[in-house]
Amino acid sequence: MTATEVQPAALTILTEEEKLFQASVRRFAREQIAPHVREMDDASLFRKDIIRQFFELGLMGIEIPEELGGQGGSFFQCILAVEELSAVDPSAGVIVDVQNTICNNALLRWATTEQKSKYLPQLAANTLASYALSEAGSGSDAFAMATRAEDCGDHYLLTGRKLWITNAAEAGFFLLFANANPEAGYKGVTAFLIEREFPGFQVGKKEDKLGLRASSTCELILDNCRVPRENVLGDVGKGYKIAIETLNEGRIAIGAQMIGLARGALDHATAYAKERKQFGKAIGEFQGVQFELAKMATEIEAARLLVYNAARLRDAGMPFLTEAAMAKYYSSEVAEKAASKAIEVHGGVGITKDYPVEKLYRDAKIGRIYEGTSNIQLLTIAKKLLGK
Ligand SMILES: Cc1cc2nc3c(=O)[nH]c(=O)nc-3n(C[C@H](O)[C@H](O)[C@H](O)COP(=O)(O)OP(=O)(O)OC[C@H]3O[C@@H](n4cnc5c(N)ncnc54)[C@H](O)[C@@H]3O)c2cc1C
Numbered sequence: 001m002t003a004t005e006v007q008p009a010a011l012t013i014l015t016e017e018e019k020l021f022q023a024s025v026r027r028f029a030r031e032q033i034a035p036h037v038r039e040m041d042d043a044s045l046f047r048k049d050i051i052r053q054f055f056e057l058g059l060m061g062i063e064i065p066e067e068l069g070g071q072g073g074s075f076f077q078c079i080l081a082v083e084e085l086s087a088v089d090p091s092a093g094v095i096v097d098v099q100n101t102i103c104n105n106a107l108l109r110w111a112t113t114e115q116k117s118k119y120l121p122q123l124a125a126n127t128l129a130s131y132a133l134s135e136a137g138s139g140s141d142a143f144a145m146a147t148r149a150e151d152c153g154d155h156y157l158l159t160g161r162k163l164w165i166t167n168a169a170e171a172g173f174f175l176l177f178a179n180a181n182p183e184a185g186y187k188g189v190t191a192f193l194i195e196r197e198f199p200g201f202q203v204g205k206k207e208d209k210l211g212l213r214a215s216s217t218c219e220l221i222l223d224n225c226r227v228p229r230e231n232v233l234g235d236v237g238k239g240y241k242i243a244i245e246t247l248n249e250g251r252i253a254i255g256a257q258m259i260g261l262a263r264g265a266l267d268h269a270t271a272y273a274k275e276r277k278q279f280g281k282a283i284g285e286f287q288g289v290q291f292e293l294a295k296m297a298t299e300i301e302a303a304r305l306l307v308y309n310a311a312r313l314r315d316a317g318m319p320f321l322t323e324a325a326m327a328k329y330y331s332s333e334v335a336e337k338a339a340s341k342a343i344e345v346h347g348g349v350g351i352t353k354d355y356p357v358e359k360l361y362r363d364a365k366i367g368r369i370y371e372g373t374s375n376i377q378l379l380t381i382a383k384k385l386l387g388k
Contacts, residue, residue, distance in 0.1 A: 011308040014080075021073070022080045028057060029088040037089045040214035041359055044206075046091060051128060051170060054092075060099045061124025063108060068116065069124035075101070075249070079256040079311040083304075086260025087267070090363040091214035093257040095128070098166050101253040103129035103175050106191070106246045110234040115193060123173065131250075132162040132176040132220055133243055139164075140376050142177075143186035143240055147222060149178040156180065156227045158192065158200070162220040164370070168203050169216030172196045176220070177239045189239035193231040200225035211362030248321055249314060251328040251371050255307040258331035258367045262300045265335075265342035265360045269293060272346050272355075289345060296338045303331040322384045329377035332367030339364045 014022065033050060040046055054060050062078045064070020071077075078100040086093030104123055107116060123129055138144040147160025158178050168174075174194040181188030194201060204219035234242050270293055273284030283289050306327040313320035339361040343350035350357050368374045382388075 011305050011312065018077065018080060021077050022084060024057075025059070025081050025084040026087075028053070029085050029092065033085070033092050034088050037214075037356070037359070038353070040089070040091065044208065044213045046095065046170070046214040046216070048170070050092070051095065052126075054096060054099075055124070055126055058124075059096050060128075061104060061120070062100050064104055064120050064124045069121040070104075071124075075105075075252075075315050076308070076311045079253060079307060082253045082256040083260040083263070083307075086257040087264040089214070090257055090261045090360070091212050093260055094166060094212060094215050097250065097253040097257060098131055099123065099129050102131045102246050102250040103173070105249055106131075106175055106233065106242055107193075109245070110191070110242055111193075112230075114230070115233070119173065119193060127172040128167050128170045129173045129175065130165050130167045130171040130220075131246070132165045132168075132174050133247075134164045135161060136163050140373060142243065143189055145177060145179055145189065147176075147178040148182065149180040149190055149192065149227075151180060154229050156192065156229065156232070158194075158222045158225040158227055160222050161204070162222075164207070165218050165220055166215060166370075168218035168220060169206055171203075174201075174220065175233065176222075177243055178222075180236055184237065186240045187237050189243065190236050191233040191239040191242045192227050193233055194225070194227060198225055198227060210365060211359070212366050213362075247371055248324050251324045251377075252307060252310045252314065252320070254367060254371050255303070255310070255324075255327035255331035258328075258335035258364070259300060259304045259307055261360055261364055261367075262296070262303065262331070262335040262338035265338045265357055266293065266296045266300060268355070268357050268360075269296070269342040269345040276347075283345070292341050292345060296341055299334045300338060303327070303334040306330055322381055325372075325377040325380040328367075328371065329374050329381070332364070332374065335367050336361075336364040 036047055058071045059081055061070030062073040066072040082093045082097045085096055133142050135145050149156045149158050176192050176194050177189055179188040180190040200223045202221040204221045207217040273289050274282055276283045310320045310323040310327045313323055342357040343361055346355055346357055349355050
């Protein structure tokens with residue numbers, strides 16, 4: 001091996017800094033979030049004091065450079081944070097995910113120096129962000145969006161509605177996509193940086209969901225919303241590129257959310273298997289139960305390797321598109337199965353709200369839907385296979 005070659009290491013070997021970071025997020029999630037998970041799910045409301053703690057702990061600006069108020073960390077650290085939070089509450093995981101891996105990430109890559117110095121310190125310190133692409137008529141076919149941006153010289157006027165926007169109830173900042181030149185099709189799609197107070201902007205109805213209930217998902221209403229020209233992110237007509245590339249990275253974090261969730265389900269199932277007695281012994285003594293736990297652990301490890309590999313590739317500046325699609329596709333399958341099996345290990349009580357696994361089962365469903373459905377991930381993987 002030459003001196004310039006890097007010794008390949010096992011994907012799960014963490015640096016000292018990563019280990020410390022992982023341990024601190026794990027402790028925070030267990031001590032500060034776990035006691036409130038049930039209450040937040042019931043109320044469909046994420047506690048403001050916990051969001052404030054996310055900021056105080058530096059979890060909302062992981063990759064933002066220190067001189068702009070962030071932690072100067074890596075994408076891989078974002079993945080570790082989302083995994084650890086999601087093992088306790090996947091709603092916590094998605095809040096931190098959208099902020100770091102999508103919104104901050106897009107600004108770090110495409111914002112001007114002025115935009116960065118204006119917005120990144122706020123995003124690291126106290127302002128929650130949303131990513132607004134989807135609409136009622138455009139989900140998987142995201143660039144068929146109907147929201148329009150009219151060029152008025154020093155500003156744009158945006159009109160339309162966005163749907164399903166995570167974090168929107170609490171967000172102060174929105175990375176929003178609108179078409180500034182509909183005749184050009186997807187080449188008219190443009191990214192805008194929108195402050196909640198901009199005239200003509202409004203957060204609409206909040207969805208009442210099956211799972212991930214504490215994470216807000218809202219409609220956005222733009223009625224001649226006035227956005228200064230300097231708030232265009234990247235070039236006019238290049239929003240499709242920003243949307244695709246940020247989602248490619250965000251997908252890895254959804255994989256992390258799903259492996260965290262699955263690990264949470266396995267931990268609950270293992271603890272219950274040790275404690276619950278039938279036929280005079282703990283159910284974990286029965287090979288039938290042991291095998292279910294062993295299969296869950298194996299699938300979670302396989303999913304984790306996909307997620308960590310995609311994240312490490314991204315940090316290394318290597319191509320990761322297919323790996324990210326595989327990570328998201330497989331992790332969401334594994335999470336749904338693990339949560340379902342965890343309920344079975346619990347027997348009847350697993351279905352009740354007295355135990356945490358029914359919530360994880362509800363929370364798992366979204367993994368196959370947002371940031372590109374499982375079919376869309378499979379299309380991405382198949383395109384690579386077929387050389388398209
Ligand atoms: C809780 C939640 C949070 C969300 N957060 C955000 C957010 O923060 N920002 C945002 O912009 N969006 C967000 N979304 C929207 C999400 O990304 C979309 O719901 C998702 O992309 C799917 O779009 P759709 O719901 O319109 O389904 P559709 O696109 O209508 O899909 C319906 C079905 O058809 C299948 N399908 C569609 N096209 C194809 C095809 N070409 N080949 C094979 N199958 C296909 C899909 O796989 C799916 O099974 C969120 C959604 C939810 C539910």
